[in-house]
Amino acid sequence: MEHLNIGILAHVDAGKTSLTERLLHHTGAIGALGRVDAGDTHTDTMELERRRGITIRSAVVALRVGDLRVNLIDTPGHPDFIAEVERALRVLDAVVLVVSAVEGVQAQTRVLMRALIRLRIPVVIFANKIDRTGARYDGLLTDLTESLGVACVPMSEVEDLGTASAKVLPRPVSPSARLAETLAEHSDDFLAAYLEGAPTAEDYRAEVVRQTRLGVVFPVFFGSAHSGAGIAELTGGIREFLAGTAKPAPDDRLRATVFKIERGRAHEKIAYVRVFSGQFGSRDVVRFHRRGPGGTITTEAKVSAVRVFEIGDDTVEARARAGRIAKVTGLKEIRIGDQVGVLDAEGVAPQFPSPALETVVVPVRPEQTPVVFAALQELAEQDPLISVRQDDETRQISVRLYGEVQKEIIAETLAGQHGLDVGFAATRTICVERPIGTGSSLWDITEPRNPHFATLGLRVEPGPPGSGLTFGLAVELGSLPLAFHKAIEETVEAALRHGLSGWEVVDCTVTVTHTGYFSPVSAAADFRKVAPLAVREALEEAGTEVLEPISRAELELPSDAVNVTLSRLIELGGIITGSVLRGNRAELTGTLPTRQIVHFERQLPGLSRGEGLLTTEPGGHRPLVKPNRPPRGNPGPVVSEGRRTQAGHGKGT
Incomplete structure (x- = not known):
């Protein structure tokens, strides 16, 4: 069938x-x-x-x-x-x-x-x-x-x-x-x-x-x-x-994708999986793959149960074969977007921009902050793009949003499912930083300024638009223990969340150019401490620019209200790229800084006698015209204090 x-x-x-x-x-x-x-x-x-x-x-x-x-x-x-x-x-x-x-x-x-x-x-x-x-x-x-x-x-x-x-x-x-x-x-x-x-x-x-x-x-x-x-x-x-639109698979090997995660009555993780080719069932051992800035992570685990959709919302226990959608339990580390079975070479590129808004979640009872953070992390399993983060120093919890309705949903979910009451700080737009040049940094284990038992050299340079973070090695993988390489990758990714202006650094290529350690004294922690220092120094040499999110806008209004409305749009940083007159109505298209949309929506009825209609959608980023205050509680990489003892070292290049 x-x-x-x-x-x-x-x-x-x-x-x-x-x-x-x-x-x-x-x-x-x-x-x-x-x-x-x-x-x-x-x-x-x-x-x-x-x-x-x-x-x-x-x-x-x-x-x-x-x-x-x-x-x-x-x-x-x-x-x-x-x-x-x-x-x-x-x-x-x-x-x-x-x-x-x-x-x-x-x-x-x-x-x-x-x-x-x-x-x-x-x-x-x-x-x-x-x-x-x-x-x-x-x-x-x-x-x-x-x-x-x-x-x-x-x-x-x-x-x-x-x-x-x-x-x-x-x-x-x-x-x-x-x-x-x-x-x-x-x-x-x-x-x-x-x-x-x-x-x-x-x-x-x-x-x-x-x-x-x-x-x-x-x-x-x-x-x-x-x-x-x-x-x-x-x-x-x-x-x-x-019928007949399903794309044929090149072979019978298992290929499947996780597109939804939920929790069952016993709080077990349930993954919704679409099978493109091959099959799997209960008690099978499967591999699933996840791409990250440091490369692909592959995990192997045993499936507890597989139930496929039969009629309506009913499911039956059966093997999940090509074309089926299954509810899978037992894969505790599975996440949305993971590929099960064979890893596709390219995967599916994102079709919509990431959230451009952010807010701070404020527990009504401050002592519940750890519990609120844990509950939000669980919600992020179901919607990874809300990107829950907690500042190490201020303990502030922030989440990313597409709009104000998500605030209400998050608050009601926390109250209904976890008994937690929260409020929110004012929503702000999320800017990003991009490198504008190439910068390098070398923290050698023998230098007096380096208090850590680790040599690390990094090169930072711009990446293609939309590429996020690309992490590479210009040294042999065996020049360090694998745990040290992993520590560098993870710490570099964390350090780039706070650029020179406090915003996340995107579209950036980071290459490890030098490594060295002193055995048996050096530990992964030394590389975790020196990596933020190298990232900061390389960024300072490369320089960064701050970009703000913009939205594509379509505006319909009476033709005699165009001039006054257009003037206000330009004052708010809008750019008009097209206009069409249809009788006594005009249609304008262009872009507007996302942070100005709410202000313009409030003024539009007065500008257009209540007849204006504005529709917007995310439209990427552009260099910030006005300075925008960086995120609170994001001090950036901090030079860590430590004790250094003169010693010899081994170096990899």
């Missing part, structure tokens, strides 16, 4: 979870239809999700469409939880992208579609809420084509659009010059057949199916998750257009 893993993606409130519920009910996977507002859906299982009516964590359910076994992954729509979508994209064969027939293409819709196009993931679009007042058909298709820049092929007709009695009828794929032009753009064979005048309606439909599976054409189905209209047509479309 063929397996297919589909993601349900959308902007918040477009109806993803309701659609998932309706698909489960339509295919017989569940007997009773749950509702988001009643808090009894099968994918929103967290108490917070049921109470708030939003999806926070990705959830997996299974159904069958004829002889096709489908795993559905319901993902969050709120941009604060984009990390959950990031992890889901790593394991999907295809996607159903949900848009509202009323609101149309929204900010998150654009962000998601860009990522899907980059990854060439096949997509079927479901236009939801056709039974709502204001629902559109032709206007929505135009919106999809122009705003998303994709080739859409409508597969449905709608009667009584925008009313409670809205009905869906199948729309045949009929030969037309417009459709022929769309298909010929991506297929020389179809173009040749068209020029010969031979393609039939069946040929057109077969070509739409083929190009959908290639991720270049996007069928659009209309319907209502609320009433069930159009669900049968969408289910058939999943079977026809998306």
Whole structure:
């Protein structure tokens, strides 16, 4: 039986979870239809999700469409939880992208579609809420084509659009010059057949199916998750257009990826694993791999239990084979993103930027700081990008965020699951530092300034944008005991969290150029103490620049409000890159410092008579124009005191 893993993606409130519920009910996977507002859906299982009516964590359910076994992954729509979508994209064969027939293409819709196009993931679009007042058909298709820049092929007709009695009828794929032009753009064979005048309606439909599976054409189905209209047509479309999109593996060796971690009733760690090839089961010993700045870490462990998704949210104990999603226990050191079995040479590149906001978590009862930190570390297992950190001196706990809603979720989770009450400092944007030149440092064991039994030379230089930290060796690996090399790597990574201006240093290549030690006196601790000194000195010679996060912005407003709004945008550091006039409305595109978005949003109603609409998404970094205060409690590497005794030494180069 063929397996297919589909993601349900959308902007918040477009109806993803309701659609998932309706698909489960339509295919017989569940007997009773749950509702988001009643808090009894099968994918929103967290108490917070049921109470708030939003999806926070990705959830997996299974159904069958004829002889096709489908795993559905319901993902969050709120941009604060984009990390959950990031992890889901790593394991999907295809996607159903949900848009509202009323609101149309929204900010998150654009962000998601860009990522899907980059990854060439096949997509079927479901236009939801056709039974709502204001629902559109032709206007929505135009919106999809122009705003998303994709080739859409409508597969449905709608009667009584925008009313409670809205009905869906199948729309045949009929030969037309417009459709022929769309298909010929991506297929020389179809173009040749068209020029010969031979393609039939069946040929057109077969070509739409083929190009959908290639991720270049996007069928659009209309319907209502609320009433069930159009669900049968969408289910058939999943079977026809998306089956067969799973990429074949080169061999039968085990290849799998961890995309979700949760804790069970006994507090055991449960890993959600997508299997691409091979198989594994209970009591098997498996290897899993994790990439870090110092290279790949490989761990071997024995699996306690494997349960695969069967129907609905039910799982059964069985071997996890290619195409299946399994819940795995027993791998205590497993993390999100780990590769199980064979290590892929490249892996999956991130599709969305890391969080650009940070806040300090303040326990209401200060004596609970250690417990709060431990609880946040557990939450970070489920969402690694919140990046929980505690300052060694001030003991302040900081977490990274995509938005303010995450604060509320963290506070409610700590209170509900751990009985801990916390507050938060004001959210600030996270700047980064990058080296602007090359710098070197050598701390020799014989020099009076070096109080440690360790010789260490480092070279710091800029790395490619987006590369993070690259760690390399210009000495033989055997020049030091392996524990000493590991100590250097770990300490260099920690030291670069606080650059010359107090921000984390990114896009940096660090190379070990000299090593030496005195046996048997030297220890790994000596290298842990000297490494921050070498990093600091090399950075000072290289120099760094501070970069702040920026956001891509799209602004729609009355055309007569453009001048005053544009002036305010420029005052806040915005840069306009494009403008379009549509009647009495104007659309502006550009960038704006992330730290200024909240200020501009507060002023926009007054500037645009309440008619302005701003959408933003992360847009990378740029050099900071104004000095930005470095993080509090981050003093940077400190020269450690120590005692030094004259002695001979062995040196590796």
